[in-house]
Amino acid sequence: MESADEKTLAPGVLRVERLSYRGKHYDVPIFDPSEPLVLRPEPARCTVHVPAEEPVIRTLNSTWDLGQFLVPRRPVSLGVLSSEELAVFTRPGAVRILDMPIKFPDLAEYRLPRALAQFAPTIQRIIDFEHKAHSRHGEYYAYLTIDQRPVQPNTLHREAPCHVDGFQGARWQPKCLTNHTYTVSDVLPTAYYPQPFDFSGLDETKHDFFWEMNAQVADTDERFRWQPAPAELTLMDCYCVHRGVEADAPTFRTWLRLSFEERRRVFDRLGNAHNPLFDYSWEMVERDIEQLHLKAWREDSDPSLRVFPWQQVDGQPLPPGAPKTKPKLRRS
Numbered sequence: 001m002e003s004a005d006e007k008t009l010a011p012g013v014l015r016v017e018r019l020s021y022r023g024k025h026y027d028v029p030i031f032d033p034s035e036p037l038v039l040r041p042e043p044a045r046c047t048v049h050v051p052a053e054e055p056v057i058r059t060l061n062s063t064w065d066l067g068q069f070l071v072p073r074r075p076v077s078l079g080v081l082s083s084e085e086l087a088v089f090t091r092p093g094a095v096r097i098l099d100m101p102i103k104f105p106d107l108a109e110y111r112l113p114r115a116l117a118q119f120a121p122t123i124q125r126i127i128d129f130e131h132k133a134h135s136r137h138g139e140y141y142a143y144l145t146i147d148q149r150p151v152q153p154n155t156l157h158r159e160a161p162c163h164v165d166g167f168q169g170a171r172w173q174p175k176c177l178t179n180h181t182y183t184v185s186d187v188l189p190t191a192y193y194p195q196p197f198d199f200s201g202l203d204e205t206k207h208d209f210f211w212e213m214n215a216q217v218a219d220t221d222e223r224f225r226w227q228p229a230p231a232e233l234t235l236m237d238c239y240c241v242h243r244g245v246e247a248d249a250p251t252f253r254t255w256l257r258l259s260f261e262e263r264r265r266v267f268d269r270l271g272n273a274h275n276p277l278f279d280y281s282w283e284m285v286e287r288d289i290e291q292l293h294l295k296a297w298r299e300d301s302d303p304s305l306r307v308f309p310w311q312q313v314d315g316q317p318l319p320p321g322a323p324k325t326k327p328k329l330r331r332s
C-alpha cells in the first residue's frame, strides 16, 4: 500500500491509499473527520408519492427470493434534480468512494465527511423519501458510492455485464432482507431491463447469474430496455436488472449510489472506504466474483455474454489498454 500524490488531494481528504488485488486497482481516500455533515431524515417534508403498488415498494423488507425475478419491475422515480442541485452535485474534483457506510443500524442519522459536502443536498432528498417509504430503516446500513470522471466514447463509466446490486449468492445463508438502492447520474442514465428473468435450473454455487441476465436480455434483443431521464433520482431493488450505457462522445459524468443493506450485510471488501465518523473496525478482505469460479449456465450463448469485461471472448485476459469486451445484447 502506498500514498498517492498529495498535491491532487481534495479538501477534507488526508491521504489516498492505493491498493490492488487480482489486477484491479483501488484508490481509497482517508477522510478528515473534522467539521462533518450530519443529515437527519425529514420524511414529513417529502412530497414525492410512494407508489405502494409498484413491485419495488411492495417487496421492501422481504427476504431474498429468486422467484421475484419473474416479476418485471422498473425503478421508482423520486423526480429530477433541479438545475441548482445539479450544479452542486456535478462540481468537479469529487472524491471517488466505494460502498462507504454513512448510516449504521439503530441510528437514524447519516454522517458525511466534509469532503463529500457537495452530495449532501441529494442525499437529504433520498433519505427524506427513504424514511417516508420504508418503516424498518433501523435494520439497515446505508452505503455510499461516488464515481465522477470523464467517460471516453464507446466505453462505460463502470464496466459490467447486465447485473443487479445486492445479489445474494451462495455466501448468504440463511438469506437476508433484500437490498434497495437509490442512484442518480447527471448524464448517461443507467439502462434497466423490466422483463421477467427465469433462473430455473441455475445453481448459485456453480453458475454466474449475471451472465445469464446478459443471455436473457440478448434473447429479447434488448427490447425491454428503459432509461430514466438524466439527473432523475430513482429507487431500485436487488431484482432490477441493469447495465451502464456507453458514451458516444467524451462525457464527464457524476454518479451517486446509496444502498440500503440489512445489518448482517457488512461490506468489508478491501477497497471500500472507511467512514471515520463511526466507531467500527472491520477486517477488510479481498473479494470479487472472479474468485468464485462460476460458469455460464448456457454454454452455447454468444461468447461475449459469458466473459468478464477484462477478458477476450476466449477467456484470455485482454492486453493492457485494449477496449473492454462488451456483451452482445442485440442481434444487429
Ligand SMILES: [Fe+2]
Pocket: 163, 164, 165, 242
Ligand atoms: Fe449496478
